[in-house]
Structures are given as structure tokens and as C-alpha cells.
Amino acid sequence: MKLLPLFGATLALLCSTSAAADVLIDNVKGVRIDEDGEVDRFTGLWVDDDGTILEVLDKGDKRPEHPKYLSDMDGQIIVPGMIDAHLHVMGIGFGALTLDLSETNSLEEALALIAQFARENPGRPWILGRGWNQEKWGLGRFPTAEELDRAVSDRPVFLERVDGHAGWANTLAIETAKIDADTKDPVGGRIERDAAGAPAGVFVDAATDLVQKVVPEPRPVDRDAALQEAQQILLAQGITAVADMGTTLLDWQTYRRAGDRDQLRIRIMSYAAGIEAMEVIGGTGPTPWLYQDRLRLNGVKLYLDGALGSRGAWLKQPYADDPQNTGLPLLSDTQLRNLMSRAAMENYQIAVHAIGDAANAEALAAIEELSESYRGDRRWRIEHAQIVDPLDIERFGEYGIIASVQPVHQTSDRVMAEARLGPDRLLGAYAWASLAKSGARLALGSDAPVESANPFVGMAVAMTRMDADGLPLGGWMPDERLSRMEAWRGFTSDAAFAGFAEGRFGRLVKGERADFVVVDRDISRASPEAIRQTQVIETWVGGVRAYRRGQ
């Protein structure tokens, strides 16, 4: 690719911001979804100084005569930038900066990795990490603090289990947290103990807070580093925009610091972590689009229930593998409606996390009620919409609700979900095609860092409901597969629409931002298996290259 500055100085003299052609990105094999929703091919993009597309050019179209910059793309394939409708930006960044034990296959392997990480990071006062799984190690029991001391004993260590529901501490961390045999198990948590009743090293659920509360908070400079890391990871996957689900005030400050210094490279549609964060960020309503459409507080994320794996999802009937338990709502019906009203009153968008069928029914009921008072284009979102009573699916379409689903969860959860739900309730589980048929708009995402953010894997799963090994053959409940166009739109224009960003980005059309990805294959034609393997070569945001493979 060549960058040729042409006439820049002269034009700048004539007009401080020129309406004339500024960037010509030419000689591409462009593939896009056009204004009519059809696959369309093009060969060039003519982009203004703000990164907005002035014209999408085909072979015979006249090129601007004097662009300031000309990028000859050597006939490479470009597709619209991918958008992830549900992930956690800072979680991705912090995850990348902490020790990852998820690939370890034994306790000894894990201990070696922990010791190495501690040696390589001498400046860190605590060693933090995640991803261990004693089942995968074949240990048959939890690991202990003493074992962890063998790897690191001179600094506190605290490592989160793969599911986030337990933490493993070394002796110094336990001492720092002042936990001993006299410390009682907190409500909703359990301290693993040795024969003498002393803490053994692992803390389960609410007991993790006993250690977590003495872990130093990341400093602003750590947060800045995490954001840069997250952006790099996302751009490398071809992602140009995301919905950040659960932005805290400190997260927001991190985005602002980057935005103020022209270091915000991806676009972030932000959903505040609760009503207080929403109000302190947005005041009396969503923020304007900031930094040339790179940041906006759209609304608020509310948690109505937990997750299926830990049996925190709120079900209408008990868990098939835990007949006394239906899970729990995290908000009463009054609380949910009050919080939703406070947001809707100020025209914030509302995204309700609902995984179980009871949670989805309750979210639907609340939306139905609020829709009477809060009219207009609300774009109510239900995040995950994972287990829905088949009788409730119609209701998504009736209220124009956005079902924000994460295809890869379906393949990761399959065996677990079958155990939790039994056969009867699977009909409304991950029921993407049924949701789409009801009239709901599907916005697709990854929930990264819970899953990898790779959107091409997400597209392939949406189209096949098969995992990386091609299992189950033909797809799990294949009637619920999405079409190629549904999957592609779900990761581009529909994800943008779900964040009120249509007309700004999400499509390669005149007037939207020139966000695109240089890839090694044509995803409008490739098989799902091939789409899954898509390699990202470059990622461009607003007409500027933000990522190049190998750099």
C-alpha cells in the first residue's frame, strides 16, 4: 500500500477544511451491503477529512483529480468494519495484561507459568490472573495456598477461576486480607479450609471479595494501558466499533483521556454500569457523539439475572440438574421498573441483561408497560436473550425489541445448557431464527473477554451452530441458524442500529464513516468454515489505517 501526499499544502491554503477530495482509497476488491441490503461490489472509496465517505466508486466511476492522499490497495479485498454489539472493553484490556492460565493442563504447568510471569513483571505489587480450572488439570480437588507459595511467596497472588466464581490466593495474599481460621464464611460465599479450619487458598463466590477488597485498584495509567491493549486486540480482529456493556465512571474517564489525546481508535457505544454511572456521565440524557463518532453514552445496562453456568439465570421452572433451584432475579419488579423509568424519562437507551426464561419474560413485561409511557424510537435491548419461553418469543417483535445475542455462547454452552435445562426448554434456547422471525432485530456480539472477540468465528457460528470442530454435525437445533446476510448485518449495520449509530457507521455507504477491514477472503461468498478462518490484514477506522498485521 502506498501513501502519496498530493497537493495537500496548496489545497490547505485555499480552504482550511476543504470539501474537495481528501483521501482516495483505490484499487480495492470491495464487498459491502448497499443501501438496499444487497451485496454490492466496488473498487474505490473517496473519503473526506473527517473520515466520511463522499462516494463509493465502481470501476468506471470518475476519480477525484487531486486527492490529498491516494492509497493504492493493490486489489485487496475490503469489507465493512465489524461491530461487536456486546462486550466489555476494559475487561478485554485488563484480561490481556494479567496472567492467563486458561491453556494450562496441570497444576505444575500453571505454577511454572505463574513463577515466570512474576519474574517478568517485577514492578507489580500483586500478581493477578485468571483462567485456572482444577477439572481440566485432573486434580480432583482445589489447589492450595501452599502450592501457590511454591511459585510466588514474596508478593501476594490472587487468581480467578475460569468461570469467575472462585479465587485462588497465596499465603501472603491471605495474610494481607487478614483472613484466618476465625473468619466466617460470608453470605453467598465459602472459604475452603484445611483440617484445622484455616483458609486453604481457594475462596468461592462472595468469599472472593474478602481478598478482592485488598487488591489495589488499577491506577489511571494502568487503565490507559488496558484500553490501548483492548483496542489493539479488537482492531486485530477486524472490529471497528463496539457496544461497551457496563461502563463505569472510571472506564468513561479512560475513554475520555484517550479521546482528548486522539488515541481513541475504535468506536465505543457505551452503556453505563447502572443508573448512577449513567447520570454522572450523561446528566440529563445521552451524551452527543464525541470525537467524530468515536464515543457516545447511549444508555444504561441493567442486570436482571445471572448466568446459566453458575445457575444464576432466573428460570420459570427449576434447573433440570438442580430441582430446588430456579435462580434469582437480581432486581424486584418494582426496582426494575423504577430504574428503567429513570433512564427512559431522560431518553437513555435501556439494555437489560436477561438470560433465563423468567428473566426474559420479566424484561419483556417491563418493556411492554414502559412502552405505554415512553413512546418514540426507544430501541429497548435485551442482552443475551438466551433462554426464552417459546410463547414469549413473539413479544420481541411486537415491541421492536433488539435481541443482543452472542453466537459463540451457544457452542460454548451447549453441553452445559442441555444439562441445566433438560430437553423441553431447549426450544427457546439461543433461538436466533425464531427471534428474527418475530420481527426482533438481532445485534450480534461476543461478550469478550468471556469469549474471544473474533467476529468471523461469530458469523460462522451464527450460520452453522457448529463449534470449531464442526460439532454437532449439521448444527445444534439447525432451524435456529441465521442466514449469511442476517449474520453479516448482525455484526455490522444491525449492531450499529442497535446503538443508534445508523447513518454514522456500520455500512460502506455515502455519508457514513469509512470503517473497513482488509481481509484475505470474500465473506459474501466463502463457506462458513472458511469465514471462520478469515485473516485480518488491515483495519481502517474513519479512513485512517489503525491496524496492520505484523506491526
Added chain:
Amino acid sequence: MKLLPLFGATLALLCSTSAAADVLIDNVKGVRIDEDGEVDRFTGLWVDDDGTILEVLDKGDKRPEHPKYLSDMDGQIIVPGMIDAHLHVMGIGFGALTLDLSETNSLEEALALIAQFARENPGRPWILGRGWNQEKWGLGRFPTAEELDRAVSDRPVFLERVDGHAGWANTLAIETAKIDADTKDPVGGRIERDAAGAPAGVFVDAATDLVQKVVPEPRPVDRDAALQEAQQILLAQGITAVADMGTTLLDWQTYRRAGDRDQLRIRIMSYAAGIEAMEVIGGTGPTPWLYQDRLRLNGVKLYLDGALGSRGAWLKQPYADDPQNTGLPLLSDTQLRNLMSRAAMENYQIAVHAIGDAANAEALAAIEELSESYRGDRRWRIEHAQIVDPLDIERFGEYGIIASVQPVHQTSDRVMAEARLGPDRLLGAYAWASLAKSGARLALGSDAPVESANPFVGMAVAMTRMDADGLPLGGWMPDERLSRMEAWRGFTSDAAFAGFAEGRFGRLVKGERADFVVVDRDISRASPEAIRQTQVIETWVGGVRAYRRGQ
């Protein structure tokens, strides 16, 4: 004044942002300090779309032929926008929205006003206010909770003293805060007590937090209202830019919400309320100038001591009227140096509050030490620099320190300061001319809402050291008066320099922002008494009218 749109549409078609003349402000009697520091007269300003001055025009100068807008100012006098180098933006706004006791002349008058305010504001869960001064009331002691109960006993009441260094609570507020005879004085604070040791009603310095912590926090929407109120008050006084001394993260969010929505009308040079706020706002250094030079985090404000009125100022020798007391440093020498290093390391500007002569000596010593490690253009600021040992004054000039002083404090404090200090220490009190002579640059401010923000009163006091009644005749310690030009620069270009804003605003010169005030008299010629009475007719910020009297 007429606004004539001329050729706007045509120009906009040619160039989206035109370098051609955009606004011509003409037919003014302009008075300014020019590039050489001399008084200069002019008749027009030619301003671009960003509010920056393209040319300062005199009578014979050629005007642009086709300005988009022409403002004929009908021969009115305009002077540079006034800059206040030390005030509290949100305090001004909240002050305007809460009970103001600063005009009360007796305890009984205050109690009547408090009772009336409570009646007029039945919806407020707490009655909050400020401005009381037992000295002004001639009370000879602090007021009590029981006295306050006579005005309001059914809701908690908490009222800040005029200097912000003490608070007066009623019985319900004290009970709500769970303070009783067993409550110990916190470090750096004092609970006034009755004969039995029970809290008497007034809480000094750090002890105010005991009550403050139970006062409900204002909501973001309250903060937004307070900012709008503050801006209106400042613009009405002819102030176009300020240094905000002690910006919290929530204050900053308020400024951002306004900036994002084009509602930031004044320019704010922000100094964070401590190191944590500084880091979470700025990250690894001052923010860039935001919103076309309307907001920047410059650095941090650190409190080294309290105030003279409440005997919290840290003196080298005991108070003349309290021989056991020298006041207290709020930071140890190590703490001060650590905090200053953390800020200086990241190139933040440092503003140290120092009122007593011991505090000033300590601030000077710390600056001297840090100057060895942190070189370059640091513009160390000492806020107030109120009581300085005459032997220490030279040290201001040696290190190019900015003395950020508030002239009106001198007239308000005169009698009190004489009592606190006795005659011997007055030589270095409010010693503006001596500080200037040392080579320090004086930045002038008001400390509003502690004092009125009126900068013309400030200028007059700086020039006369006489109060509104012309007392004492000839001025208090008149050798310390400032010249007209020193006072004027102190409230304009020197206040800008003190915030690294030179070249951006503070002067009406080519390349700086067109911030000016339409006034009813020529302050380059008027007597100090006349300057004091200056009426502001209009205030313009960045070439746009932001205030007009009577609107």
C-alpha cells in the same frame, strides 16, 4: 448592536470552513494592552469562525469586504475579558442556589433569613447555606446549635462560614451525623463544645467533614444547574475565563457535560482537588485544551494550611489573639513533597494553598527543592500568599513563582488580620507590591464565592487598598498598592499566563480568542473609585456574545 448575515451561504458552499473573514466587530471604542504591554486603542476586531482574532483594526485599517456577520457596536467601549485566577466555579453556582448569609449583620437577622429560606423551600431535605461571620455580627463567639434550632428544628441545617473553614449545624444535623460528647476532634479539625463537652454547633476545618459526610450529595442535574448559574454570574461581571481551584471528578464531569453540549460559555483552567482527582481526570499529564480553549486540566491544588479567620493559617509565631496557637500544617513536609513530586513528574502544574507565613515558607522550601529535579517552565503557584515573612518575599522572584492573590481579601480581612497578627507581622501581609518587586508574577482573583467575583472591584482594591467606603483613607499599607497596569494585567494577561493560556486568551491581540467586555467606562483612564463602579453591558467569549445586561 446589529447582526447582519452576509454571504454566509455562498462562502459555506465554497469552503466548509473558510479562512476568509467571518465576523467583523466594528465601530467600537476598544481599549487593550498590546503586545508591548502598552495601552492601545482600536476600533474593530476581525474574528474567524473559531473565535480567534485575525486582526485588531484601527480607524484607517481596511475592513474585510465580505464578512459573514457584521456586528456594529455603536461606538461602545470594549476591554479585554476579565480573568479570575482563583475561584471555585461550582461553589459559586451552588452558593447562588443555596441560602446566602453574607449580608447579615446580626445573629437575629441571620436566624430570620434562615427561617424564611426554610419556609420558601419546603421540598429540600436539608437546609444548606453559607456566608455567616460571627465577627461581622459582633457576636464575639461562635453561634450555637440551639440558636439555630430557633430558626429550623424539623430539618437538618448546615451552614458554612464565610471563609469555608467552619460549619454551623443545628441539633438535628448533629444527631443525624451521630456526633456527641464522645466524638473526638479529628486530625486537623475541632469540634466546638459546650461546658459539658457536647458539640456546641460549630465545627472547624476537618471537623466539618463529620457533618458534611451525611449531607446528601447533589445530583448531576443539580450540578448542571449550578454550573449554568455560575457561568451567568461570572459573565455578568465581565469574566470570560477563570482558574477553578479544586476541581473534583464530579465537577469535571459537569464541565464535560456542558462542553459536550456546547454549553460551556466561560473558559475554565482547572486545578484538581488533590492528586487522585488529578490522575483520574488527566491520566499521565494535563489534558489538552478542550472545546476551543474552554477547558483544560492544568494541574493540582494542594492545601498546606487553613485560613486566618478561623486561625487555621499556619504561622511561624503564635496568633496575637491566641497565644497558644500557631495554626497547623495540613500536610507534613514529606507528604507535601511526595504529592508535589507525583504531580511534577507528570508535568502537572502545582498550586499550593498557603496563607500563614509558616505555610508560605514551607511551600517556598518545597518548590526550591523540587525545582532542582523538575526543571523547565513549571509556573509553580502559591495560592493566597497572604502572610509572608518579609525575609521570604525575595524567594518568590528567585523561582519565578506565581503569587495568586485576591485583592478583596485584604479589605475584608483588615481588622481581623490586625487582631490575628499584631503589628509586627503586617509588613509581609498582602504584600502585593513587594511580591511583584521580587520578580513574582501576580495573578489576581476573587476566591469567589468567598468574596464577590466582581473583577472591577478587585482592580480598584488592588490599586488603592481601600474598601467600598474608601477606608482606610489613602489605603492600608499603601506602599503595597499595585499600579493600574499591574492590576489590569493581573486580571487579564497575567492571570492567563498563570494558567499556561498566553497565546490563547487574555489579550486582544492577533491569534488570541476574541474575549471582551462592553463596559460603560474606560478603565485605562478612570479613577479607581470609578473603576469600582464599572457596569458590564455585554460579555463576549470567542467572538460570540454570551451575556447582555437585562437578558
